[in-house]
Amino acid sequence: MDLLFKRLAWGDRLAQEERNQIVGSVSRVQSFGPGETIVPADTRVDFSSVLLKGLSARQKVLKGGNRQITAFHLAGDFCDLHTYVLKTLPDSVVAMSECEVAAIPHAQLDKIVRDSYHLTRLLWASTLIDASIFRQWVVSIGRRSADARLAHLFCELFLRIRMIGLTKDLTYPFPATQTDLADALGMSLVHTNKTLAKLRRAGLVTFVQRTVTIHDWDKLQNLAEFNPEYLHSEVKSAISSQAV
Amino acid sequence: MDLLFKRLAWGDRLAQEERNQIVGSVSRVQSFGPGETIVPADTRVDFSSVLLKGLSARQKVLKGGNRQITAFHLAGDFCDLHTYVLKTLPDSVVAMSECEVAAIPHAQLDKIVRDSYHLTRLLWASTLIDASIFRQWVVSIGRRSADARLAHLFCELFLRIRMIGLTKDLTYPFPATQTDLADALGMSLVHTNKTLAKLRRAGLVTFVQRTVTIHDWDKLQNLAEFNPEYLHSEVKSAISSQAV
DNA sequence: CGGTGACTTGACCTCTGTCAAGAGAAGTGG
DNA sequence: CCACTTCTCTTGACAGAGGTCAAGTCACCG
Numbered sequence: 001m002d003l004l005f006k007r008l009a010w011g012d013r014l015a016q017e018e019r020n021q022i023v024g025s026v027s028r029v030q031s032f033g034p035g036e037t038i039v040p041a042d043t044r045v046d047f048s049s050v051l052l053k054g055l056s057a058r059q060k061v062l063k064g065g066n067r068q069i070t071a072f073h074l075a076g077d078f079c080d081l082h083t084y085v086l087k088t089l090p091d092s093v094v095a096m097s098e099c100e101v102a103a104i105p106h107a108q109l110d111k112i113v114r115d116s117y118h119l120t121r122l123l124w125a126s127t128l129i130d131a132s133i134f135r136q137w138v139v140s141i142g143r144r145s146a147d148a149r150l151a152h153l154f155c156e157l158f159l160r161i162r163m164i165g166l167t168k169d170l171t172y173p174f175p176a177t178q179t180d181l182a183d184a185l186g187m188s189l190v191h192t193n194k195t196l197a198k199l200r201r202a203g204l205v206t207f208v209q210r211t212v213t214i215h216d217w218d219k220l221q222n223l224a225e226f227n228p229e230y231l232h233s234e235v236k237s238a239i240s241s242q243a244v
Numbered sequence: 245m246d247l248l249f250k251r252l253a254w255g256d257r258l259a260q261e262e263r264n265q266i267v268g269s270v271s272r273v274q275s276f277g278p279g280e281t282i283v284p285a286d287t288r289v290d291f292s293s294v295l296l297k298g299l300s301a302r303q304k305v306l307k308g309g310n311r312q313i314t315a316f317h318l319a320g321d322f323c324d325l326h327t328y329v330l331k332t333l334p335d336s337v338v339a340m341s342e343c344e345v346a347a348i349p350h351a352q353l354d355k356i357v358r359d360s361y362h363l364t365r366l367l368w369a370s371t372l373i374d375a376s377i378f379r380q381w382v383v384s385i386g387r388r389s390a391d392a393r394l395a396h397l398f399c400e401l402f403l404r405i406r407m408i409g410l411t412k413d414l415t416y417p418f419p420a421t422q423t424d425l426a427d428a429l430g431m432s433l434v435h436t437n438k439t440l441a442k443l444r445r446a447g448l449v450t451f452v453q454r455t456v457t458i459h460d461w462d463k464l465q466n467l468a469e470f471n472p473e474y475l476h477s478e479v480k481s482a483i484s485s486q487a488v
Numbered sequence: 489c490g491g492t493g494a495c496t497t498g499a500c501c502t503c504t505g506t507c508a509a510g511a512g513a514a515g516t517g518g
Numbered sequence: 519c520c521a522c523t524t525c526t527c528t529t530g531a532c533a534g535a536g537g538t539c540a541a542g543t544c545a546c547c548g
Contacts (some may be wrong), residue, residue, distance in 0.1 A: 063458025134378035142430025230334040
């Protein structure tokens with residue numbers, strides 16, 4: 001739950017009272033294995049899910065069987081806060097790794113929103129940051145080359161995972177397969193694999209055994225034209241100092 | 245302003261009082277010509293803009309000069325409501341056509357949010373619907389073929405423009421160039437042009453003189469695998485009846 | 489009437505997708 | 519403990535969708 005607070009607080013501090021209010025709202029905690037659906041598409045739900053542990057993704061499958069992942073959720077992220085407002089979500093949330101998920105009933109969220117201007121703003125902000133990431137993905141998929149696309153995602157994940165304190169130097173866990181990666185980047189598995197090999201040979205980054213290691217942050221960032229602004233994390237300072 | 249209400253209300257009715265509160269918040273109305281920047285990127289602003297008339301787009305330009313449009317804003321849409329919460333936006337908003345834009349100071353929005361639970365929810369919802377559209381674009385750009393991508397966008401625009409009452413049968417104004425279209429779809433101008441010709445020859449849709457005419461809604465929707473769910477418009481009923 | 493911006497079209501090329509096959513690693517059941 | 523399946527990753531060969539270049543046509547406008 002601390003991770004949720006870390007993400008939500010977003011620079012700010014959360015009062016103990018506010019934390020309690022959120023913790024008290026959780027109706028249950030559930031586990032999901034890799035591949036299991038956490039929130040099905042097009043189904044009315046009356047609670048929203050917070051990922052406490054693991055990696056999940058939002059995805060959409062087309063008729064031809066093509067899959068597109070539209071977002072990755074890290075520990076501390078709301079998977080589907082928007083269902084609180086919109087009631088259904090048109091894509092489904094699936095677990096990539098072993099996941100632990102807390103459910104917060106919409107009725108509870110409603111109470112929070114009615115009571116606390118501050119928390120409302122923070123919740124709203126978290127959905128807006130998500131949206132900002134979506135737009136960045138549109139840019140990546142629409143206009144970046146395969147290498148830059150991969151590089152960009154690795155940069156983004158590094159910062160997001162660092163925010164929740166799960167990086168170790170320039171290494172971080174990313175429990176997804178190359179197939180997942182391909183489906184997130186709008187590329188084929190084969191080409192993803194070859195591009196990965198290229199980045200590895202170039203000494204920029206490696207992704208093996210569900211772990212990403214960045215070997216040259218500056219080059220990677222440069223290739224990706226990565227500008228962390230869109231993540232709206234106040235913690236974005238001093239990346240390269242840590243990177244060196 | 246009525247268009248804003250139509251979009252915001254979203255099924256619901258807005259009380260006269262609520263309308264007044266919004267109208268009273270507008271600090272000024274400004275005009276922009278095609279190509280002019282309405283909201284610059286990475287700049288702190290203290291007001292949000294509502295498009296009253298015209299078409300605008302949110303875009304990002306990469307170093308190589310490649311441009312990616314991440315969203316189209318129609319009359320009645322907030323262009324940058326998220327700056328109210330996040331303060332800056334990492335991409336810029338530019339006018340595609342002659343545009344009229346109302347500015348609402350963040351201080352006023354703040355007042356609205358503090359006072360009205362109902363309006364807060366509606367404002368929040370509007371940003372979430374935007375996000376839903378972004379995700380759909382990710383899917384389109386990532387996994388749909390060129391024809392399906394174009395078809396999908398034309399379907400989306402048809403519904404969105406119909407919501408604000410600017411369609412006439414299956415025809416609607418879309419004051420953008422093929423270059424804009426290409427940059428929104430993550431395709432090259434040339435290929436967009438050829439794909440457009442293909443759809444025209446197939447009798448699905450034409451886009452000439454800034455006007456889109458759908459000739460065969462069912463085929464178009466089918467090609468696009470278009471499911472209007474993601475627009476979260478309660479007005480989505482009975483499309484094909486009008487389409488026939 | 490020259491100039492500019494939008495749209496077309498053809499030729500050519502390359503990035504990326506598809507198909508296929510194989511190598512490890514890991515788990516399963518006899 | 520060892521076949522056997524399954525999943526993931528890897529590589530090569532080939533094909534095709536879509537990008538790039540180039541040139542030409544309109545329409546509009548000062």
